[in-house]
Amino acid sequence: MTENCDIPDALIAALRDARHVCILTGAGVSAESGVPTFREAQDGLWAEYNPQDLATPEAFVADPALIWRWYRWRRETVSAVEPNPGHFAIALLAELVPQLTLITQNVDNLHQRAGSRNVIEYHGNIFEDRCFADGSLRHADDQTAVPICTDCGSNLRPGVVWFGEAIPEHAMDKSGSAAVDCDVFLSIGTSSLVYPAAGLADLAKQNGAAVVEINPNPTTHAANFDLAIAGNSGLVLPELVDCLAH
Numbered sequence: 746m747t748e749n750c751d752i753p754d755a756l757i758a759a760l761r762d763a764r765h766v767c768i769l770t771g772a773g774v775s776a777e778s779g780v781p782t783f784r785e786a787q788d789g790l791w792a793e794y795n796p797q798d799l800a801t802p803e804a805f806v807a808d809p810a811l812i813w814r815w816y817r818w819r820r821e822t823v824s825a826v827e828p829n830p831g832h833f834a835i836a837l838l839a840e841l842v843p844q845l846t847l848i849t850q851n852v853d854n855l856h857q858r859a860g861s862r863n864v865i866e867y868h869g870n871i872f873e874d875r876c877f878a879d880g881s882l883r884h885a886d887d888q889t890a891v892p893i894c895t896d897c898g899s900n901l902r903p904g905v906v907w908f909g910e911a912i913p914e915h916a917m918d919k920s921g922s923a924a925v926d927c928d929v930f931l932s933i934g935t936s937s938l939v940y941p942a943a944g945l946a947d948l949a950k951q952n953g954a955a956v957v958e959i960n961p962n963p964t965t966h967a968a969n970f971d972l973a974i975a976g977n978s979g980l981v982l983p984e985l986v987d988c989l990a991h
């Protein structure tokens with residue numbers, strides 16, 4: 746550690762030398778904004794439901810009105826919070842390295858609100874509406890319990906990737922290329938349980954990148970990584986950017 750910097754020297758040196766940094770974020774990056782992580786219990790009305798049972802095409806077909814109520818509640822929750830210092834630090838980091846690719850599993854738009862650009866939304870975006878029949882981007886009438894596609898008459902759905910659905914092709918391709926090409930891969934705030942996103946760190950490692958995890962609860966993958974920093978992203982990332990900038 747250098748003076749006044751709690752980030753390991755090896756990581757700062759790797760970031761200074763990096764041509765291309767790739768970052769994968771998960772729900773943990775939004776936790777300090779007050780957005781519950783995916784595997785934390787939901788509160789209030791939705792406490793009785795397991796998100797993993799609701800975020801599926803089958804659940805939507807069975808009860809589209811229930812799923813729309815859940816997503817409208819999640820949209821309200823996310824709209825009411827602010828990006829946290831971790832989000833802003835990632836946006837700043839992009840100015841400090843030659844190339845930064847940000848891949849997020851989060852659908853909450855907080856990276857974009859913090860100023861990050863060209864965000865690869867691996868699991869879509871909760872604020873988008875899409876036609877359930879063909880996946881085309883649409884705009885839902887907020888009043889209807891289950892909005893209808895004006896083009897084909899089928900239901901509209903939130904523009905997120907549900908369990909069992911394919912990752913959007915462009916997101917998959919761009920993320921894979923970035924993982925292969927990058928010199929440093931930061932896996933931040935993700936349990937690394939859900940594939941194919943969880944495989945990106947391994948892909949980066951296989952292609953010579955230094956792989957670092959930032960998570961207060963080290964994951965099972967951490968043992969394969971070059972470094973695991975046990976800490977909250979809202980604290981570690983501003984410190985990392987401050988050390989890199991000076």
Ligand code: APR
Binds near residue numbers: 770783
């Ligand atoms: N800073 C960094 N990491 C944190 C913080 C924090 N302040 N708080 C919690 N975490 C970590 C937890 O330790 C956990 O490892 O964030 C991780 C959140 O894990 P999950 O809830 O599993 O979320 P995520 O990894 O994003 O899930 C991946 O699975 O459920 C699907 O589509 C959903 O995108 C989601 C995907």
